[in-house]
Amino acid sequence: AQKVTQAQTEISVVEKEDVTLDCVYETRDTTYYLFWYKQPPSGELVFLIRRNSFDEQNEISGRYSWNFQKSTSSFNFTITASQVVDSAVYFCALSGWEAAGNKLTFGGGTRVLVKP
Amino acid sequence: DAGVIQSPRHEVTEMGQEVTLRCKPISGHDYLFWYRQTMMRGLELLIYFNNNVPIDDSGMPEDRFSAKMPNASFSTLKIQPSEPRDSAVYFCASRGGPGNTIYFGEGSWLTVV
Numbered sequence: 001a002q003k004v005t006q007a008q009t010e011i012s013v014v015e016k017e018d019v020t021l022d023c024v025y026e027t028r029d030t031t032y033y034l035f036w037y038k039q040p041p042s043g044e045l046v047f048l049i050r051r052n053s054f055d056e057q058n059e060i061s062g063r064y065s066w067n068f069q070k071s072t073s074s075f076n077f078t079i080t081a082s083q084v085v086d087s088a089v090y091f092c093a094l095s096g097w098e099a100a101g102n103k104l105t106f107g108g109g110t111r112v113l114v115k116p
Numbered sequence: 117d118a119g120v121i122q123s124p125r126h127e128v129t130e131m132g133q134e135v136t137l138r139c140k141p142i143s144g145h146d147y148l149f150w151y152r153q154t155m156m157r158g159l160e161l162l163i164y165f166n167n168n169v170p171i172d173d174s175g176m177p178e179d180r181f182s183a184k185m186p187n188a189s190f191s192t193l194k195i196q197p198s199e200p201r202d203s204a205v206y207f208c209a210s211r212g213g214p215g216n217t218i219y220f221g222e223g224s225w226l227t228v229v
Binding site for chain 2: 035037043044045046047050091095102103104105106107108109
């Protein structure tokens, strides 16, 4: 069975502060995918990033960066110099590699509130 | 490019009524998913299709829920009869193949009173 845990339910920061969202996962698959999605107050789910389990390179996209550590089964997400528009719920998710493991298992989400 | 399109965006219905949610996946995607989001249970998979065939419906809560995919560009999720506990956001999502990114629609916000 797959499981994704986002221990932080809510994080509140002041604009321009950095914020790191933790994600820990469990899977028996040797290869798998990890995702982050953003859900702004308007409600839609916006894809942010996908990582393959065999690629442990960290990734940076603008103010967003991701730290994947297979040894600790973690895929953490950092927003640098946060902005009010970053206020949203962020979900970490996991899916299997083979056809039978296509479904996404989501964590509970972390609500980020960025205050001006 | 058009994303996943869902309708209606919002629906308020009375208990006992039939509810039909609709989804048009991204063209060329061969996987379609229905998810439900509630405060209590978070995001949970209800059912998914591959090439219009239901593959895993173990998440469908009970017989009141049914889903169909008559062709590659259309799917429905039906609740009959609806109950207040069905109130949730229902997301449709599609994917272009195993391991590819899953893209979500904007969701259908259902309230059953």
